[in-house]
Amino acid sequence: MNTSSARLPLLILGGALLLALGPLVLPPFYVRVGQLMLYSAGLGVAWAILGGFAGYGSFGHAAFIGVGAFTAGLVENQFPTLAPALLLLLGLAAGAGACAVISALVAYPILRLRGTFFAIAMLGVCHVCAEVNNNVDFFQGSMGINFAPIAPASMDPAVFFYWLYLAASTIVLLIAWAIWRSRFGAGLLSIREDEDTARMLGVPTERYKRQAFVISAVLTGLLGVIYAHALGYITTDSVYRDDTNLSLIVFSLLGGMGTLFGPVIGAFLLVFVTQVILGRLLDFHLFATGLLLVLLVLMAPGGVIGLVRGWRLRRRSEMVPAE
Amino acid sequence: MSAASILRLEGVSKSFRGLRAIAEVSFAIEAGSITSIIGPNGAGKSTLFNLVTGYLAPTAGEISFKDRRITGMATNRIAELGVARAFQIARPFRDLTVFENVRIGALFGKAGVRDVEVTVRRSLQLAAIAHLAEQPANTLTVGQLRHLEVARAIATRADLLLADEPCAGLNPTETAAMIDVLRLIRDSGVTVVLVEHDMPSVMEVSDRVLVLDAGALIADGPPHLVASNPQVIAAYLGTPDPSPLPGHSP
Amino acid sequence: MNLVVQTLVDGLVLGGIYALAAVGFSLIFGVLHVINLSHGILVLIGAYLALVCSQAVGVDPLLTMPIVMAVLFVAGYAYQRLLIQRAVDRSPFGSMLLTFGVALMLQNIMIWVFSPDMKNITPSYAFASFRIAGVTFDAVRVSALAASLVLLSCLALLLKFSPLGRVIRATAQQTLAAQLCGVNVRHVYALTFAVSAAFAGAAGIVIGIILPFSPADESLWTLNAFVVVVLGGVGSPAGALLGGLLLGVVNTLTAQYVGPSFPNVTMFLLLVLLLLVRPNGLLGNAFSASR
Numbered sequence: 001m002n003t004s005s006a007r008l009p010l011l012i013l014g015g016a017l018l019l020a021l022g023p024l025v026l027p028p029f030y031v032r033v034g035q036l037m038l039y040s041a042g043l044g045v046a047w048a049i050l051g052g053f054a055g056y057g058s059f060g061h062a063a064f065i066g067v068g069a070f071t072a073g074l075v076e077n078q079f080p081t082l083a084p085a086l087l088l089l090l091g092l093a094a095g096a097g098a099c100a101v102i103s104a105l106v107a108y109p110i111l112r113l114r115g116t117f118f119a120i121a122m123l124g125v126c127h128v129c130a131e132v133n134n135n136v137d138f139f140q141g142s143m144g145i146n147f148a149p150i151a152p153a154s155m156d157p158a159v160f161f162y163w164l165y166l167a168a169s170t171i172v173l174l175i176a177w178a179i180w181r182s183r184f185g186a187g188l189l190s191i192r193e194d195e196d197t198a199r200m201l202g203v204p205t206e207r208y209k210r211q212a213f214v215i216s217a218v219l220t221g222l223l224g225v226i227y228a229h230a231l232g233y234i235t236t237d238s239v240y241r242d243d244t245n246l247s248l249i250v251f252s253l254l255g256g257m258g259t260l261f262g263p264v265i266g267a268f269l270l271v272f273v274t275q276v277i278l279g280r281l282l283d284f285h286l287f288a289t290g291l292l293l294v295l296l297v298l299m300a301p302g303g304v305i306g307l308v309r310g311w312r313l314r315r316r317s318e319m320v321p322a323e
Numbered sequence: 324m325s326a327a328s329i330l331r332l333e334g335v336s337k338s339f340r341g342l343r344a345i346a347e348v349s350f351a352i353e354a355g356s357i358t359s360i361i362g363p364n365g366a367g368k369s370t371l372f373n374l375v376t377g378y379l380a381p382t383a384g385e386i387s388f389k390d391r392r393i394t395g396m397a398t399n400r401i402a403e404l405g406v407a408r409a410f411q412i413a414r415p416f417r418d419l420t421v422f423e424n425v426r427i428g429a430l431f432g433k434a435g436v437r438d439v440e441v442t443v444r445r446s447l448q449l450a451a452i453a454h455l456a457e458q459p460a461n462t463l464t465v466g467q468l469r470h471l472e473v474a475r476a477i478a479t480r481a482d483l484l485l486a487d488e489p490c491a492g493l494n495p496t497e498t499a500a501m502i503d504v505l506r507l508i509r510d511s512g513v514t515v516v517l518v519e520h521d522m523p524s525v526m527e528v529s530d531r532v533l534v535l536d537a538g539a540l541i542a543d544g545p546p547h548l549v550a551s552n553p554q555v556i557a558a559y560l561g562t563p564d565p566s567p568l569p570g571h572s573p
Numbered sequence: 574m575n576l577v578v579q580t581l582v583d584g585l586v587l588g589g590i591y592a593l594a595a596v597g598f599s600l601i602f603g604v605l606h607v608i609n610l611s612h613g614i615l616v617l618i619g620a621y622l623a624l625v626c627s628q629a630v631g632v633d634p635l636l637t638m639p640i641v642m643a644v645l646f647v648a649g650y651a652y653q654r655l656l657i658q659r660a661v662d663r664s665p666f667g668s669m670l671l672t673f674g675v676a677l678m679l680q681n682i683m684i685w686v687f688s689p690d691m692k693n694i695t696p697s698y699a700f701a702s703f704r705i706a707g708v709t710f711d712a713v714r715v716s717a718l719a720a721s722l723v724l725l726s727c728l729a730l731l732l733k734f735s736p737l738g739r740v741i742r743a744t745a746q747q748t749l750a751a752q753l754c755g756v757n758v759r760h761v762y763a764l765t766f767a768v769s770a771a772f773a774g775a776a777g778i779v780i781g782i783i784l785p786f787s788p789a790d791e792s793l794w795t796l797n798a799f800v801v802v803v804l805g806g807v808g809s810p811a812g813a814l815l816g817g818l819l820l821g822v823v824n825t826l827t828a829q830y831v832g833p834s835f836p837n838v839t840m841f842l843l844l845v846l847l848l849l850v851r852p853n854g855l856l857g858n859a860f861s862a863s864r
Contacts, residue, residue: 197414201407204399249666287677298671
């Protein structure tokens with residue numbers, strides 16, 4: 001499948017419509033798993049705009065989930081009488097704005113770092129945000145913050161948030177696709193491949209990196225706002241999570257690093273495995289996740305998409321006799 | 324200075340921690356020509372390219388491109404004005420195909436987003452690698468990679484191509500092919516500046532030769548005159564030692 | 574006034590230990606260009622091994638150091654040779670993720686074996702202290718600092734003068750050239766990793782006698798090592814010492830004067846400030862040419 005094809009959005013929308021039928025047929029447990037899958041896929045794609053396309057893999061994107069969620073909560077609680085839909089919109093706008101400002105500020109120093117240095121410095125950013133959030137009373141991080149219910153009274157909240165995540169993640173994927181096939185996307189790709197050469201060819205590397213960083217942060221923040229509403233009550237620990245930081249990398253790695261659909265495939269797979277298969281083995285959770293990472297790196301460094309591509313290439317070379 | 328000069332260096336110097344790599348170099352490059360910069364190892368040739376492309380900033384002096392001061396400008400801004408560079412050790416985007424590599428050049432540089440496809444095809448044609456378009460860059464030979472470097476550079480629609488030893492390490496057939504490509508590029512209206520070690524190629528392709536030794540410009544002129552310049556010969560072969568040690572014949 | 578001096582002294586003691594805990598991480602990054610996210614786990618393994626050994630035999634924890642270092646040396650060699658090298662060969666993110674995976678697995682195992690609770694090693698002189706000019710020195714802290722400095726000096730001498738050190742430095746600076754000279758690069762990488770793991774283990778013992786520790790601390794020690802390396806520069810014991818001391822002093826000063834709940838904020842602001850001024854750390858890149 002050619003990912004730069006102009007028909008791809010139709011395919012994405014078709015897939016989304018199909019997934020929208022999920023809650024009508026699935027038992028409640030699987031609706032919750034589906035929620036988590038869709039949320040994770042959206043996060044994975046948002047992460048990949050910076051980490052996969054431009055090669056700046058962040059290890060601290062949960063910072064933007066936290067910043068988005070807490071900003072939304074603090075702002076929304078100033079307007080307790082607003083209609084639920086408006087409340088959500090207000091929260092989304094506030095969360096996105098805060099993420100944009102913070103990421104734009106952080107971008108300058110942190111994008112000077114490359115590779116693993118960048119990744120871990122982002123972990124530092126996440127810890128700092130969490131610490132400030134937790135210790136400055138104004139942000140109510142340690143006390144926690146409540147969100148007004150926004151699901152219509154006639155609807156099961158689980159189903160409502162399933163659809164909300166689906167809509168949000170579809171939009172994120174469409175944005176990523178638009179970037180992927182644009183000049184901007186080509187520039188990001190060249191940055192991932194060789195930043196110095198990219199600059200030599202006239203790619204405004206610094207500006208592109210900053211833009212990708214802000215876009216990625218804002219989309220992550222938007223999903224964070226929805227996540228906070230789905231939880232209904234958040235503390236610092238429930239949004240600034242290190243396991244989220246890790247998962248975002250693993251999604252891309254599992255699905256296929258630097259591809260458009262890799263993080264979606266990776267998120268679906270990982271959530272399914274951890275929730276459905278390992279769900280009852282809490283004591284083994286760290287061990288199983290660790291083992292999965294190790295096996296992944298050693299056996300399938302190109303992720304699922306890499307495996308499929310390799311398999312296809314091998315098949316093609318078997319079918320065509322050697323010249 | 325002639326009005327047709329596209330690149331001009333005036334009193335350009337570059338020091339690294341007090342060590343002078345380039346010492347007050349001044350010259351102007353005429354538009355539509357092929358100029359070679361030669362000199363012994365460590366003469367400062369690559370440093371000169373790094374200065375022109377903005378990879379390094381000069382310690383002193385001015386560099387202008389098309390009568391516009393580019394001293395200390397960011398590398399990508401200089402590329403947008405129309406300066407492109409092909410590296411000696413090819414730096415392709417390894418995970419991309421040849422076509423995709425050149426497409427990055429065509430999307431950026433001076434090129435903008437118009438007629439990208441056409442520009443890529445034309446650049447591949449000009450660099451004689453149209454048949455390799457769909458190959459992944461990491462499967463190319465050293466010679467093919469050099470052509471890819473050149474194709475990607477000219478796809479930016481640059482007016483000035485800086486080529487860093489395009490013939491180094493190529494066999495005679497490949498060298499001849501590369502020289503043909505450089506000529507075609509010049510004929511298409513692009514000014515070419517080479518850094519080159521391979522003297523036969525330099526003699527054959529250049530309209531003009533600049534000789535750099537220990538960071539200073541020591542000769543400048545048409546190839547055959549430069550080649551017979553005693554100063555140049557001394558720089559390459561070393562100054563005859565006035566008091567040779569016994570037992571060591573020069 | 575006394576408080577300032579006391580805080581500074583505490584910071585320097587802590588900093589010496591940070592330096593020791595980070596030096597192996599720094600070495601691996603400088604020579605192998607691998608970010609070892611399981612470094613903190615190696616430190617903790619050292620602490621737990623010392624705990625087990627000193628309880629079993631009843632000797633001073635610092636005396637278990639040769640055994641602990643030897644065990645980690647061997648384990649480190651095998652770990653690099655069997656797992657990390659393969660990950661490095663496969664993908665650029667590979668080594669980082671693999672070491673993270675290993676860290677998670679080992680952390681889980683530690684929780685099974687030692688429980689998730691805080692532990693500490695108590696040497697016989699745990700509560701001894703003396704005062705000089707109004708500043709209190711705990712015997713444990715002084716011996717911890719002394720052990721750190723001695724070990725760091727040993728490593729610096731090892732790198733500078735021993736044949737192994739020469740080969741390690743040569744490999745770091747010019748991998749290809751070293752290879753052409755007949756150096757078995759993979760063997761050197763594994764030895765470097767072994768040395769690094771041994772020093773992480775030693776750091777674990779020293780940490781164990783002055784601070785309580787638990788399996789969940791591993792990420793803290795990895796992150797600290799990272800900060801120390803960024804502050805001081807990659808690959809040299811001197812850089813690690815400088816970065817470690819700086820971090821230690823900043824941490825204690827922050828805890829004393831800003832509030833104990835903000836260790837990361839000042840640490841990170843310091844980091845950002847330094848990156849803006851000196852992207853290669855205070856002492857620059859000791860080994861590898863900067864990219």
